[in-house]
Amino acid sequence: MDSKSKIDIRKLTLDQLRGQLVSMEEQAFRAKQIYEWLWQKSCTDFDEMSNLSKPLRDTLKQAFTINAVNVRQAQQSADSTIKSSFVLHDGNIIEGVLIPTPDRMTACVSSQVGCSLTCKFCATGYMDRKRNLHADEIYDQVVLIGKQAMENYGQPLTNIVYMGMGEPLLNYANVLASVQRISAPDGLNMAAKRITISTAGIAKMIKKLGDDQVRFNLALSLHAANDKKRNEIMPINEQNSLQALAEALKYYYAKTKNPVTYEYIVFNGFNDDLSDAQELASFCKHLPCKVNIIEYNPIAFAEFENASEDKIDRFADFLRNKGVITNIRRSRGKDIDAACGQLAIKETANPGI
Template identity: 80%
Template sequence: MEKAIKLVDIRSLSLAQLKDALVEMGEQGFRAKQIYEWLWVKSCTDFDEMSNLSKSLRENLKSRFAINAVKVRQSQISNDKTIKSSFTLYDGNVIEGVLIPADDRMTACVSSQVGCSLTCKFCATGYMDRKRNLNADEIYDQVVLIAKQAEEQYGHPLSNIVYMGMGEPLLNYSNMIKSVERITAPDGLNMAAKRITVSTAGIAKMIKKLGDDEVRFNLALSLHAANDTKRNEIMPINEQNSLKALAEALKYFYAKTKNPITFEYIVFHHFNDELEDAKELAKFCKHVPCKVNIIEYNPIALADFVNAEADKIEEFATYLRSQGITTNVRRSRGKDIDAACGQLAIKEKAGQVTD
């Protein structure tokens, strides 16, 4: 019995690698650029649609390569117009992404892993197992599909991307970097790097690597406590990446990139909502040029945390501003469909599957 040939994911190849593969197949190397344009500029996911290639070349490509396209499985629209989508991957795994519309921007929130290994106590994704990293093209596909939703539903192009969905981007470093390269490249989606924010729970050595690579996108750190004891309690990653280690990594990152940092901070009721907590955060902010986004907490069934009282949040923000720290209080979007920050955990609604 003849053994089936395992098809190579064509989007895992660089342009040079694709050119070499074509020559090896007996095809003309210059076709690589045409194929690359179909894959990354036109976001084509079907060889048969590559109309400027001969039928014989298309058949040759199909015999050796796969385009492991991500497909929308289900979409839900929130009362505030946020759209949460679950996406099916080529191997049957499912992830989630979100379109967050606002008056001045259209933001795609994308996932970088299937599940997550960091077990942050307040995050629904943290209670899931990490099954695998996403490939660069799977991250890219989420952006393309969410951008299509922005155009079709609201008539506006996608303006921003945040790597704040399922998973820890810095634990999928090479694929995250490659996805940003394809999204920002002139022979890709050609989006400005400054419109992309990668959010991390805080892995010091990888933050330093971002500095060494002199990345141009924005970096956000999910801080949530500027006190090691409290941070250890809610974010086990802090036990190996203390605040001191993170401060050193952030200073190194800023020295290399000159990119200010965004600190994300959820103010939990009776946990980190006192003036002393605000003072600790203000002190931590002195390490690098930064701003603070105070994020509304979105309760999950698996955890007992609740959002701080509105007056406590306002007092907290007022203190930070009094210390000269740019501080924004972010209201949750998509909470009614479990699309808000910390709620992504593949909870689908019956009758909503769209594929």
Template identity: 70%
Template sequence: MLAKNLKQVDIRKVDLESLSKFLVDNGEKAFKAKQVMEWLWKKSATSFDQMTNLSLSTRELLAQHYVINPVSVDNTQISNDGTIKSAFRLYDSHLVEGVLIPTTSRMTACISSQVGCSLTCKFCATGYMDRKRNLDPGEIYDQVVQIKKQSEENFNQPLTNIVYMGMGEPLLNYKNVLESVELITSPKGLGMSPKRITVSTAGIAKMIKKLADDQVKFNLALSLHAANDIKRNQIMPINEQNSLEALRDALKYYYAATKNTVTYEYIVFNNFNDNLSDAEELYQFTRHLPCKVNIIEYNPISEADFTNTGEDKLDKFSNYLSKKGVNVRVRRSRGKDIDAACGQLANKNK
């Protein structure tokens, strides 16, 4: 919903102290600010009318000066495998996409952190879009709330995991992403465990070090896709400013500070990065610290000419790593038929 009054402030961007002062200045009790915050972040209220333990006059006062800009579900698509992709409409009419990925053991929300993306990875549909803006913490939080609701309504299961692997580069929206994690994990918010959250990055060395300095509790995944600078430069231009050596040093720094195991994501492209020599390079890159490697099927997009590697080469690649002692898992794609799989999010269903 668009704000009707340009002087209205988005209440979800106001801290407790400021809201408390506003209420006191307007003849209200300071403790009501905590009640409002509980409605916003624990109960996920999207209107002041829902705040039923506040008097009508208090709700009217809030509505005169503040607005809530909730994310709404513009439309949804359901895959043959049960995956649900949603186009989320933001208050300024932009769209982002999020995905509920159901399996027998977990319900995972894949959420976006930016409208579009600036990194231009050659295999990713979002990379062919312009970056319009960063999402604010409330907009990231809202995606989780909506997907959590879908999990409960469609599968009668609670949401178990969250991955920041949708549209955008999370570490280029650092402050808002960390604030959203706080809203999702805080007992005053959704109360989820940070160990159930994974933030994925294309690889920005200085921001990985900042994660270490900030002692984050969530999991970190690096979208690697090539352990050779020449190849990685071809598909991920970000590598030109963040070489594999710089990333390796940043990840060592991160692990030393947090003791969090790093996950490497590696999409296998046919005749590009799927030979045993590529597997050896991947092993050499990953052996420096405790880690997991997810080998991911490529999901074709119309903008790129890449194709997925064959099953035989995929098996040889993963077996090579396993024999080297690497904790490796092959991730099968979900939601390909509705463009909801890894690398396919591009608002095509709007």
């Protein structure tokens, strides 16, 4: 059978797979075995499914395909961060990052090939959005980055953040399906509370997260707490004003009781004044939340600069004095363009690992 006419087996639910096997005159109970190979053991080769007979494995190869993601290149930063470019079955390239710290191993994964949101400070925002990633392609990134964590640091993944390329809430169904496979007992069995989805802010989809009563964490890339400044750097704000976002977040919190994290890059001379901090503190009053202040990572396309450490510290202290839980997140992997906002398929001739 031509590969294009084969069924992508990881698009099937367990019930659908069972139905396919019955229609092929195979035993229905085999579906659960195959599903375990696909999602618990992360198998991408039918020949490795050793508790299936060879005739059944041959039948599966004729009828189905597994569109596996593969590592194209991996680079290791001076601070031990590992950035990988991944090649998809159709030749598209995405990036993901392993961020090791003393107390956690975090996988940062992509949800789209490119991005459509054109945030002015983000390298991915200067790329075209080519397509959404499928749930299995997001899952594969987690598996591959997890292997890097074990091989390089002898530690399993502890956290997953959807903060790579793309806007997760514009790929809603696939992102939620990937979380389900990653957190399911018959999947990778990672606790949903160790998974964070980051959004630039799409109000109606934030409300949908509330309706779906998701258990993972939600982070909002805020970066300015007044509409004029936010419109300037994040065009998505023109259709999703701060008031609309506040209402959506309150709705989300009422449905899930999950606090929200606000991500705030302090740009030199743009949003680094104490009056900006006051606006942010006021926005934080809408619902239980915390603020992660993020170091800016320069990109070739934009002229923004990171604020000085003194300014960042003053900004954070102001928020803390207003009762806002505030953390300062220092950049990781900046030297290999792996830091927040730098992912843009910039590879090197000397990968490093």
